[in-house]
Amino acid sequence: xxxxxxxxxxxVVIPASCRLIIVGETKEGLPFCYEDSFTLxxxxxxQMTVTLETMAIHPLEKLHHVYFIExxxxxxxxxxxxxxxxxxxxxxxxxxxxxxTTPPQLLKAEQRQxxxxxxxxxxxxxxxxxxxxxxxxxxxNAFFTGQILDLSAGGVSFMTSTRLFSPLELxxxxxxxxxxxxxxxxxxxxxxxxxxxxxxxxAVRFNQMPESTAIWIEEYCSAxxx
Numbered sequence: 337x338x339x340x341x342x343x344x345x346x347x348v349v350i351p352a353s354c355r356l357i358i359v360g361e362t363k364e365g366l367p368f369c370y371e372d373s374f375t376l377x378x379x380x381x382x383q384m385t386v387t388l389e390t391m392a393i394h395p396l397e398k399l400h401h402v403y404f405i406e407x408x409x410x411x412x413x414x415x416x417x418x419x420x421x422x423x424x425x426x427x428x429x430x431x432x433x434x435x436x437t438t439p440p441q442l443l444k445a446e447q448r449q450x451x452x453x454x455x456x457x458x459x460x461x462x463x464x465x466x467x468x469x470x471x472x473x474x475x476x477n478a479f480f481t482g483q484i485l486d487l488s489a490g491g492v493s494f495m496t497s498t499r500l501f502s503p504l505e506l507x508x509x510x511x512x513x514x515x516x517x518x519x520x521x522x523x524x525x526x527x528x529x530x531x532x533x534x535x536x537x538x539a540v541r542f543n544q545m546p547e548s549t550a551i552w553i554e555e556y557c558s559a560x561x562x
Contacts, residue, residue: 461510
């Protein structure tokens with residue numbers, strides 16, 4: 337749906353609740369991920385203003401560089417979403433105000449199993465955030481690491497100290513035990529849960545993976561489980 341059409345037909349209303357997923361990096365070059373509900377307070381054909389009231393420390397204080405921002409909202413049970421750019425960020429006392437570009441069009445959501453194994457040896461992986469909900473930016477250069485907890489041809493779960501959100505898109509690279517070939521796959525974060533006191537268990541679903549690779553992983557899991 338085109339943005340101006342969404343304004344005209346009342347799909348986008350002012351004021352309204354919306355969510356932002358903000359991904360970037362800190363001054364130290366570490367991944368920065370933040371998600372929260374904002375209030376859409378102003379919008380026209382070119383830009384919009386969203387605000388966040390906070391009683392604590394400014395949540396975007398450590399943000400140094402923005403890779404991408406996803407704007408989303410629900411209307412009559414349908415999720416609408418799009419990538420937008422940050423034009424201006426202003427903080428006054430307990431109010432955080434962001435001026436964002438409006439997207440050319442809004443996208444709608446959609447949705448989609450395998451033998452799963454737990455590696456018997458320590459299996460590290462390297463990750464990079466490359467987008468959100470199927471929208472790829474490839475602007476991020478902040479890498480982080482994790483340890484694979486379980487694997488299937490449909491996805492992987494891993495432990496990491498980096499805080500992530502669904503539905504971020506990741507680029508994963510890892511080598512399975514007993515093999516020399518490095519796999520580099522794209523995946524979407526679908527679930528996050530606390531893991532110990534300072535880590536997270538992240539479940540991701542592989543996407544746009546060649547069928548030959550899916551079959552190869554499925555055969556590997558079947559052989560490892562046998």
